[in-house]
Amino acid sequence: MAKAPMRVAVTGAAGQIGYSLLFRIANGDVLGKDQPVILQLLEIPDEKAQKALQGVMMELEDCAFPLLVGMTAHSDPMTAFKDIDIAFLVGARPRGPGMERKDLLAANAQIFTAQGKALNAVAKRTVKVLVVGNPANTNAYIAMKSAPDLPAKNFTAMLRLDHNRALSQLAAKMGKPVGDIEKLVVWGNHSPTMYPDHRFATVGGESVKALINDPVWNKEVHIPTVGKRGAAIIEARGLSSAASAANAAIDHMHDWVLGTNGKWVTMGVPSNGEYGIPKDVIYGFPVTCENGEYKIVEGLEIDEFSRERMDHTLNELLEEQAGVKHLLS
Numbered sequence: 001m002a003k004a005p006m007r008v009a010v011t012g013a014a015g016q017i018g019y020s021l022l023f024r025i026a027n028g029d030v031l032g033k034d035q036p037v038i039l040q041l042l043e044i045p046d047e048k049a050q051k052a053l054q055g056v057m058m059e060l061e062d063c064a065f066p067l068l069v070g071m072t073a074h075s076d077p078m079t080a081f082k083d084i085d086i087a088f089l090v091g092a093r094p095r096g097p098g099m100e101r102k103d104l105l106a107a108n109a110q111i112f113t114a115q116g117k118a119l120n121a122v123a124k125r126t127v128k129v130l131v132v133g134n135p136a137n138t139n140a141y142i143a144m145k146s147a148p149d150l151p152a153k154n155f156t157a158m159l160r161l162d163h164n165r166a167l168s169q170l171a172a173k174m175g176k177p178v179g180d181i182e183k184l185v186v187w188g189n190h191s192p193t194m195y196p197d198h199r200f201a202t203v204g205g206e207s208v209k210a211l212i213n214d215p216v217w218n219k220e221v222h223i224p225t226v227g228k229r230g231a232a233i234i235e236a237r238g239l240s241s242a243a244s245a246a247n248a249a250i251d252h253m254h255d256w257v258l259g260t261n262g263k264w265v266t267m268g269v270p271s272n273g274e275y276g277i278p279k280d281v282i283y284g285f286p287v288t289c290e291n292g293e294y295k296i297v298e299g300l301e302i303d304e305f306s307r308e309r310m311d312h313t314l315n316e317l318l319e320e321q322a323g324v325k326h327l328l329s
């Protein structure tokens with residue numbers, strides 16, 4: 001018997017990432033090739049954005065995806081999030097000229113407060129939420145705090161692009177296949193303070209750290225290259241990463257829903273105090289996923305260099321949280 005459709009909301013659906021993401025959701029790349037989906041697409045209540053969204057929906061129709069059994073356009077999160085199983089919160093206010101980080105935080109705090117409240121009111125209680133829009137960790141924190149009736153664990157932020165970027169950098173350095181690397185983690189905030197950590201990683205069963213054996217490269221090349229990759233793409237393309245970001249969002253949600261078969265991936269998830277990270281901070285952790293639940297990999301040894309890096313990215317997250325505290329009712 002055919003499966004019942006799952007309802008998937010995507011915000012910022014007429015944007016760059018949306019344009020790469022929607023077609024792959026409809027193709028079954030996230031939830032499986034036997035899982036029908038209904039897309040509930042949210043854009044701002046602006047004529048141009050809504051018209052662009054209509055155009056994207058026309059293209060989705062023109063693909064005749066067998067798994068796409070319904071699709072609606074929305075300008076209000078209260079209707080867009082009704083009964084949803086999955087939410088990709090992609091739409092966010094970009095940084096404008098002369099805009100300070102705190103202005104960006106405040107503008108996005110408003111968006112994610114409203115969307116958190118709407119999720120709280122109308123989404124399925126089991127909804128899985130991935131926040132992509134920047135600043136992703138703090139936006140996820142705001143949405144989570146604005147949805148007190150939903151379990152905190154339903155709210156996650158995207159660190160998977162950073163994870164995938166780090167995998168590719170390591171594979172290139174070693175001259176090994178990227179698909180053979182396991183047990184990598186990117187700790188912390190999706191910002192240049194993130195800490196890609198390959199101390200536990202293996203490639204074809206061998207230690208990546210031992211194979212590379214170059215702490216100077218790690219500190220001075222690898223960590224900054226991964227941390228500043230978003231900026232390097234903006235510099236090269238004149239636009240921020242979109243297809244790779246959509247791909248990472250797909251990886252994140254696919255693995256959360258369908259499992260990782262024991263493999264580690266990085267997800268930004270609310271802490272329960274693991275590794276000394278205060279409760280509820282949305283922080284990049286190594287996780288495994290099974291039966292629709294993620295589990296933080298615990299018990300890893302944290303050396304002095306790692307502790308310093310992990311605290312540095314934590315402190316930035318705590319500052320971001322402090323910057324929006326007054327906006328959370």
Ligand SMILES: NC(=O)C1=CN([C@@H]2O[C@H](COP(=O)(O)OP(=O)(O)OC[C@H]3O[C@@H](n4cnc5c(N)ncnc54)[C@H](O)[C@@H]3O)[C@@H](O)[C@H]2O)C=CC1
Binds near residue numbers: 018090241
């Ligand atoms: N976490 C990560 O690894 C990454 C995050 N990003 C972030 O993802 C976000 C989206 O990027 P793009 O698609 O390239 O931007 P974009 O500007 O092309 O599209 C964003 C869309 O969101 C819409 N939007 C804005 N506020 C909205 C709201 N309140 N409700 C619904 N829709 C809304 C806009 O109208 C626009 O169509 C940005 O914040 C970007 O910085 C981008 C790459 C990686």
Ligand SMILES: O=C([O-])CC(=O)C(=O)O
Binds near residue numbers: 161233
């Ligand atoms: O840097 C940006 O604005 C986009 C982003 O988050 C990334 O590519 O990692």
